[in-house]
Each structure stands twice: as structure tokens, then as C-alpha cells.
Amino acid sequence: MEPSDSTKKRQELRRHHALNPRPQAVRDPGFRGDNPFFDASDLVQVKYEMLRRVREDGRPVSETSAAFGFSRPSFYSAQAAFRESGLPGLVPERPGPKRAHKLTDPVLDILEEALAREPSLTSTTLAALLKERLGLSVHPRSVERALARRRKKGAPENL
Numbered sequence: 001m002e003p004s005d006s007t008k009k010r011q012e013l014r015r016h017h018a019l020n021p022r023p024q025a026v027r028d029p030g031f032r033g034d035n036p037f038f039d040a041s042d043l044v045q046v047k048y049e050m051l052r053r054v055r056e057d058g059r060p061v062s063e064t065s066a067a068f069g070f071s072r073p074s075f076y077s078a079q080a081a082f083r084e085s086g087l088p089g090l091v092p093e094r095p096g097p098k099r100a101h102k103l104t105d106p107v108l109d110i111l112e113e114a115l116a117r118e119p120s121l122t123s124t125t126l127a128a129l130l131k132e133r134l135g136l137s138v139h140p141r142s143v144e145r146a147l148a149r150r151r152k153k154g155a156p157e158n159l
Helices: 006-015 042-055 061-067 072-085 105-117 123-134 140-152
Strands: none
Touching: 042 105, 042 140, 061 072, 105 123, 105 140, 123 140
């Protein structure tokens, strides 16, 4: 059975981190009426409409932010993001670290030296080596990805 259009849309919103975690908090009449255009699950659309209501309709910030399920600080944060980046600024940033903050170049040098001495080492063994030598807790898959990124940049292939 093929998923419905609304199910597909929700899956895409989730994949892009744009699924509103609290659609039930949106009390704005446009989102609560029969208009299929407005979707309280679409976080970017909800934020945009909230900003538009204040700017174009002259609605008060506190009243409008509450009607859209946001706090006043969240409104001002969305407003600043929109001014700076336009619509893409309303898409939430991905959660978690933005880069391999533990697997720095010096740490990767240690891993590559170990691999040069013993090419059969697994990523699990390399992660254990980092724990033992440096006290770093790193998932073996993170080790694999970091070494692959480095190889992609032109370093010699070891793993």
C-alpha cells in the first residue's frame, strides 16, 4: 500500500528536521480551519506565517507568537534568522555536533600510525586504542567515517 501524500510530506519534513514537534500548539485560525494549504506540522510554514502576521497584518508579537505555539524569544529568533537568511533561515539546524570534534587531525594521525604498523586493526580496536591512550570515547563507526573523510581529502588509504 502506497503512503498518502500527507504521510510522505510528514516523512520529508522529519527527514529535513522541519516537522513541528508541537502542531497541536498552533491555535491560529488559518491552521485550524478547513484550508488544506496551511499545515501545522510544517514548522517552516508555521514560523513564516507567524512572522507574516506580525509584519503584514500588524498583529502584536506576544499574541501572535502564542497563537502559533511559540514564545516571544522564539519569535525574535525566527525573525532574525529570516532577516539574515530568508526562508532557509527558518529551517532548524540539525541537532548534535556539526563536525568530528573528537577526531581531530592529531588524533587521526595516531590512528593512521597504528594502522601503518598493523593494517589489520579494526575500527573497534582503534576506538579502544583511543579510549586507552587518550581517554576518548568514540564510536567505531565515527572512526571509520573520519578516516574515510581524511582519505577522500588525499591522505593514504589504510583502512
